[in-house]
Amino acid sequence: MALLSVENLTMTFGSLVANNNVSFDVDEGSIVGLLGPNGAGKTTTFNCISGYYPPTSGKIFLGGQDITRAPAYKVARLGAVRTFQVVQPLKELSVLENVLIGAFLKEKSTLRSLEAANQCIDLCHLGPYRDVPAGELPIGMKKRLEIARTLATRPRLLMLDEAMAGLTVTEIKTAVELILKIRESGITLLVVEHIMEAIMPIADKVVVLDGGEKIAEGPPRTIIEDEKVIKAYFGAKFSKRLQQERQDGPAPA
Incomplete structure (x- = not known):
């Protein structure tokens, strides 16, 4: 469905x-x-x-x-919630405070919002950074923080x-x-x-x-062999060469 x-x-x-x-x-x-x-x-x-x-x-x-x-x-x-290519956390707020913003979308109780936010933080392996300002996180953790905030909305x-x-x-x-x-x-x-x-x-x-x-x-198994996909990602020359190799076999080294 x-x-x-x-x-x-x-x-x-x-x-x-x-x-x-x-x-x-x-x-x-x-x-x-x-x-x-x-x-x-x-x-x-x-x-x-x-x-x-x-x-x-x-x-x-x-x-x-x-x-x-x-x-x-x-x-x-x-x-339906989404993350963004360029992460933009509220830098001065802690990891927990950032995730709470997502939790408050559907939950009005502060206690239940805290529970939801902490669960999402733990799922995204951000527990040790719960009280760290979001702006201090490296990019990988900022991306996980954005995922945690979206998860807190119960999507x-x-x-x-x-x-x-x-x-x-x-x-x-x-x-x-x-x-x-x-x-x-x-x-x-x-x-x-x-x-x-x-x-x-x-x-x-x-x-x-x-x-x-x-x-x-x-x-996926059919997409990776689709000629239009190969051409879009790697160009017409690569696609043509791949077609030729499929017909003739790979060229000798």
Whole structure:
């Protein structure tokens, strides 16, 4: 059953077409990767789903409810929350205070909000930094802090925008483990990511954009062999050479 349905999404900025007739579903309980080269329209798609941009045309449904033109705060209250490429925590506030902001979206009790915030902090391995000002954290921890804050809102759909960009190999492994734990808790994930090696093994489905249009959709094992995807990521020359090697076998070393 689809938790999120994007139907014929188009977003234009004057003469620039950032998204052109994009459609895809995100099934409840799944991890869906939204991939594509720089400028493909991935973040614009996120902005439309999360209520930051009203799309030029098309429809967006969350749990069957039309959220196409709902403002960001209403989309968040309905259970779709997102992180951002450039993390912007409230630097002077502690880790706990930052996460509490998310908890207060749906919870009015201070005690229950504290309990929820602390649970999310522990899940994201930030317990030792609970009272540290957010501005003092390194980038990897700031990204985990943003995830913890979104989790504190008790989302149905969590949208991660480049959550692994700029991380070390060890931090990427920790991020992948965290994503799997989040899915195990019953939360559906839509993940924008450039690091294909990280998202491909854990995604149930992958949607690939290029130039604002959807060029491929399906299981990771079929996406990595799709000629349009290879061309978008590695260029026409690489795609042509790969096709030739498939026909003739690899060239001798």
